[in-house]
Amino acid sequence: MPRYLALIHKERKSDFGVSFPDFPGCVTAGETLQEAAEMAAEALELHIEGMAEEGLAIPEPSPIETVMADAENRDGVAVLVAPRANR
Numbered sequence: 001m002p003r004y005l006a007l008i009h010k011e012r013k014s015d016f017g018v019s020f021p022d023f024p025g026c027v028t029a030g031e032t033l034q035e036a037a038e039m040a041a042e043a044l045e046l047h048i049e050g051m052a053e054e055g056l057a058i059p060e061p062s063p064i065e066t067v068m069a070d071a072e073n074r075d076g077v078a079v080l081v082a083p084r085a086n087r
Helices: 033-053 064-069
Strands: 004-010 016-019 027-030 077-081
Touching (some): 004 033, 004 064, 033 077, 064 077
Antiparallel strands (some): 016 027
């Protein structure tokens, strides 16, 4: 399974939020950066499993240039995440 681009967002009084541009609606958060990374891998795994069970196609990872060209994504820090089962 390939690694997917995740965007980490952190505001002053919030947890570390994680979203996946290739998987709208797949979001998670953690109190620490480490917890957010662990939760991101688990959320991605569960999201992909759900899509597979529904017979939906799993997208190829988008290039970082495409994701970061979207103004809504520019305030996030981009990291690569593999589904937990494939780490």
